[in-house]
Amino acid sequence: MIDKYFIDTNILVYLFSEIEIEKSDKCSDILSQLSNHVQFVLSTQVINEFSNVSISKFHKDATEVKSIIDILSEFEIVINDVDIIKKGIDIKFKYQLSFWDSLIVSAAKSAKCNIILSEDLQDGQVIEGVKIQNPFIHDLINSKI
Numbered sequence: 001m002i003d004k005y006f007i008d009t010n011i012l013v014y015l016f017s018e019i020e021i022e023k024s025d026k027c028s029d030i031l032s033q034l035s036n037h038v039q040f041v042l043s044t045q046v047i048n049e050f051s052n053v054s055i056s057k058f059h060k061d062a063t064e065v066k067s068i069i070d071i072l073s074e075f076e077i078v079i080n081d082v083d084i085i086k087k088g089i090d091i092k093f094k095y096q097l098s099f100w101d102s103l104i105v106s107a108a109k110s111a112k113c114n115i116i117l118s119e120d121l122q123d124g125q126v127i128e129g130v131k132i133q134n135p136f137i138h139d140l141i142n143s144k145i
Contacts, residue, residue, distance in 0.1 A: 003038045006108035007075070008118035009049040011135065012042075016054065016068060023136065030117070030135050038115075043078040043107035045100070078107040095127055105130060 014020050015027040031040065047069060054060040054068065078084070084106045092102035101121060108116050109128045116132050123134040 003115065004041050004076075004111060004113040005034070005038045006041045006043075006104070006111065006113040006116045006130070007046065008104055008116060008120060009046045009053070010119045011117050012046065012050045012072070013053050014119075016050075016058075018058070026136060039076060041076045041078060041108065041111045041113055042072060043084075043104070044080050045103050045107065047072060047077070049100075076111060078111050080107060084110055091128060097121075097127075 011027055014023040015031065017024045050072075051065050051069065054065045055062075080103060085103065087109070088099065088103040088106035091097060091105050092099050095102070095105075097105070104116060104118070104121075105127050108130045113130055116130055117135050118132055119134050119136060121127075121132040123132055123137055125132045
């Protein structure tokens with residue numbers, strides 16, 4: 001069975017960043033080198049947050065953002081439905097996370113992901129059976145290949 005890695009919004013933001021070049025290169029390396037070994041998963045929340053940052057912070061135009069979304073649609077996409085939202089609320093109160101981080105965990109769990117790649121959540125923590133890994137701390141490429 002292939003491992004599934006959920007990608008948090010911050011990783012996508014770095015991937016397409018023209019400012020944080022070192023982190024952008026690291027994210028690009030991770031995605032390209034692990035693509036044959038793991039399945040990457042996103043949620044509608046991640047795509048929405050990424051779109052917002054791209055438009056409001058990086059001032060990308062609509063055509064460019066929609067082009068990137070077309071690329072991202074190649075990944076498995078979890079739709080944050082009512083069940084995921086309710087489970088996210090439970091996770092929020094159980095683990096004292098922000099509501100938005102709880103939705104990330106809920107979506108990752110619903111997709112049966114092993115790992116959430118995130119710089120924002122606590123590295124190494126296991127929440128609802130999903131491990132958080134900060135790709136800027138760990139050598140994910142050599143540990144997986």
